[in-house]
Amino acid sequence: MSVLESINGPDDLKRLDAGELSRLTVEIRDFLVEAVSQTGGHLGPNLGAVELTVALHRVFDSPRDRILFDTGHQAYVHKLLTGRRDFSRLRRRGGLSGYPSRAESDHDIIENSHASTALSYADGLAKAFALRGEHDRSVVAVVGDGALTGGMCWEALNNIAAGADRPVIIVVNDNGRSYSPTIGGLASHLAHLRVTRGYERALDMIKKTVPRAPVVGPVAYEALHGMKKGLKDVFQPQAMFEDLGMKYVGPIDGHDVEATEHALRRARAFGGPVIVHCITRKGYGYAPAENNEEDCMHGGGAFDPATGESVGKGGVGWTKVFAREMVDIGAERPDVVGITAAMLHPVGLAPFAEAYPDRIFDVGIAEQHAATSAAGLAMGGLHPVVAVYATFLNRAFDQVLMDVALHRQAVTFVLDRAGVTGDDGASHNGMWDLSILQIVPGMRIAVPRDGARLRELLRECLDVSDGPTALRFPKGQVIDDIEAVDRVGGMDVLARHTGSNGARVLLVAAGSMAATAVDVADRLSAQGIGVTVLDPRWVKPLDPALLDEARRHTLVAVVEDNGRVGAVGDAVARLLRDHEVDVPIRTFGIPQEFLDHASRAEIIAEIGLTSQGLARDIIETVARSGETTTTEQPAPTRE
Numbered sequence: 001m002s003v004l005e006s007i008n009g010p011d012d013l014k015r016l017d018a019g020e021l022s023r024l025t026v027e028i029r030d031f032l033v034e035a036v037s038q039t040g041g042h043l044g045p046n047l048g049a050v051e052l053t054v055a056l057h058r059v060f061d062s063p064r065d066r067i068l069f070d071t072g073h074q075a076y077v078h079k080l081l082t083g084r085r086d087f088s089r090l091r092r093r094g095g096l097s098g099y100p101s102r103a104e105s106d107h108d109i110i111e112n113s114h115a116s117t118a119l120s121y122a123d124g125l126a127k128a129f130a131l132r133g134e135h136d137r138s139v140v141a142v143v144g145d146g147a148l149t150g151g152m153c154w155e156a157l158n159n160i161a162a163g164a165d166r167p168v169i170i171v172v173n174d175n176g177r178s179y180s181p182t183i184g185g186l187a188s189h190l191a192h193l194r195v196t197r198g199y200e201r202a203l204d205m206i207k208k209t210v211p212r213a214p215v216v217g218p219v220a221y222e223a224l225h226g227m228k229k230g231l232k233d234v235f236q237p238q239a240m241f242e243d244l245g246m247k248y249v250g251p252i253d254g255h256d257v258e259a260t261e262h263a264l265r266r267a268r269a270f271g272g273p274v275i276v277h278c279i280t281r282k283g284y285g286y287a288p289a290e291n292n293e294e295d296c297m298h299g300g301g302a303f304d305p306a307t308g309e310s311v312g313k314g315g316v317g318w319t320k321v322f323a324r325e326m327v328d329i330g331a332e333r334p335d336v337v338g339i340t341a342a343m344l345h346p347v348g349l350a351p352f353a354e355a356y357p358d359r360i361f362d363v364g365i366a367e368q369h370a371a372t373s374a375a376g377l378a379m380g381g382l383h384p385v386v387a388v389y390a391t392f393l394n395r396a397f398d399q400v401l402m403d404v405a406l407h408r409q410a411v412t413f414v415l416d417r418a419g420v421t422g423d424d425g426a427s428h429n430g431m432w433d434l435s436i437l438q439i440v441p442g443m444r445i446a447v448p449r450d451g452a453r454l455r456e457l458l459r460e461c462l463d464v465s466d467g468p469t470a471l472r473f474p475k476g477q478v479i480d481d482i483e484a485v486d487r488v489g490g491m492d493v494l495a496r497h498t499g500s501n502g503a504r505v506l507l508v509a510a511g512s513m514a515a516t517a518v519d520v521a522d523r524l525s526a527q528g529i530g531v532t533v534l535d536p537r538w539v540k541p542l543d544p545a546l547l548d549e550a551r552r553h554t555l556v557a558v559v560e561d562n563g564r565v566g567a568v569g570d571a572v573a574r575l576l577r578d579h580e581v582d583v584p585i586r587t588f589g590i591p592q593e594f595l596d597h598a599s600r601a602e603i604i605a606e607i608g609l610t611s612q613g614l615a616r617d618i619i620e621t622v623a624r625s626g627e628t629t630t631t632e633q634p635a636p637t638r639e
């Protein structure tokens, strides 16, 4: 039996001796590589958190003690040690989530995969335990060096530091990277701390060679204290944390279970807010990950465990189309600059950065700062492109609204992973942007249906100089270009079928739903229903030509890969209503719910956004409206 199999609960883990612990970490690494190679997932971050997580569960008593994971992508080891061993369906429908999940275990508490939140949760939990008199419960937050570049962390640290009577143990899992090496002043501070490993050893050496202070005279004590202070000033500038009122322990080798345990026990015994600075390596123990320059196999799909090479998923993604066009634009537009929030490669700005190294800004995991800094760049005469995943724009809503739009600054937000993403769970679906941006005065939103329109609309965004623009596209492979058969105002007509019965449907497809809409049109046409497929290209503001087009139809149907509430469908309905165009309208989109993890295809089918599902719903709607639906028999006349 393997050591891992012998662990049926935290107490079993605590009983292991050094040799068994060493075997356990090897088994866990082998397990992770094998399992994640099949399903895909966050291999690099989890390989870096093996010893750290083992030490955490040996020192603390989860779930009575709460162990929080910031972002949560590095919690696979935590799951293994809390009884979840079937990773065969990791991130797949019915399988383990790729992040902590309250439905899976009461050892899990944070499900939101948006970074930089754990310290705020920890502050709240610690206050609750203190108020409830539960002083024996520890609150431990594991936060990465990347997540620490997020502003919320510093808001939380400001509060945690004030809570001497409600200790929070902050474990900084410092591997020096987000995807790429972490940037900024904090990162260089942590880097400085990292290189002062000698400080702890030098300090220990002093403590061991000189008897403890009480037995030495005042002169010797002063000399010892002076040496320690000298060491601190020279080696250990952790003043930043201690000036905040936080005790600092470290830097610790986060791959040494014993050392990490010792530091965690010291931290727990301290009884006040304390930072335990653990130095780890992303991908540790698996050479293809450790040596992966781009992101240490941070995330991604299935791969060959022997080489780390990804398997499957060829073709050109939407992101690559954006990346290439940005390089071309960069040559033509010296005013265009790029901003990323610690995701240079994932959002496709790496080629632009390579071509124009002075015109790219990685601000860390700091979307709020990205948006307002972009407003500053625009005020300074440049045109910034802020590239983020759609779901992470939520974090910067007020900055988009008040710092950019109120000032009518020409900032372009490029939102990748818009729509259902699926396997990263509820907090990663890009299903909010078309709703939240609809209410931003002066914001213009472009939704390309294919690669050609992405290139076109990106340039149109960059030609807007009197306010913000946003452009969004989904995760995955870009679809084949769909050429228009006609144009109405600024909108593309993708298909027109005359019907053989009174029904005429205007099918408005936002962005990448166009391909589905064209297929829906074929299905409707086969039922004798007339249909026009319209790609608005811009969904804010809507083109007034939509009004006359709607008047020529008996039903308007709007389909979008966004939450239904307050998005394109609602905007079209409001436009028709405001102009008294009395044509019935149906809106199709993502239900306004938090969706469990599954593949994008599974979710799209489940929520009825396939061409079969949409056609069925529209045909039923037409039938209910009394228009005949088939050429064979007329619809039953109303009695």
Ligand SMILES: Cc1ncc(C[n+]2csc(CCOP(=O)(O)OP(=O)(O)O)c2C)c(N)n1
Pocket (backbone or CB within 6 Å): 045, 048, 071, 073, 074, 113, 114, 115, 116, 143, 144, 145, 146, 147, 148, 173, 175, 177, 178, 179, 282, 298, 341, 342, 343, 365, 367, 392, 395
């Ligand atoms: C608000 C937000 N922006 C971006 C991301 C995407 N993201 C996921 S993990 C990650 C890097 C996290 O780095 P770090 O906190 O150091 O953890 P590590 O992966 O190094 O263990 C980023 C940027 C996110 N999850 N949340």
Ligand SMILES: CC(=O)[C@@H](O)[C@H](O)COP(=O)(O)O
Pocket (backbone or CB within 6 Å): 071, 073, 113, 298, 299, 300, 346, 417, 421, 424, 428, 475
């Ligand atoms: C944890 C995190 O926020 C990302 O790493 C997320 O997994 C998105 O991954 P993709 O880039 O594969 O969409």
Ligand SMILES: [Mg+2]
Pocket (backbone or CB within 6 Å): 144, 145, 146, 147, 173, 174, 175, 176, 177, 178
């Ligand atoms: Mg990191």
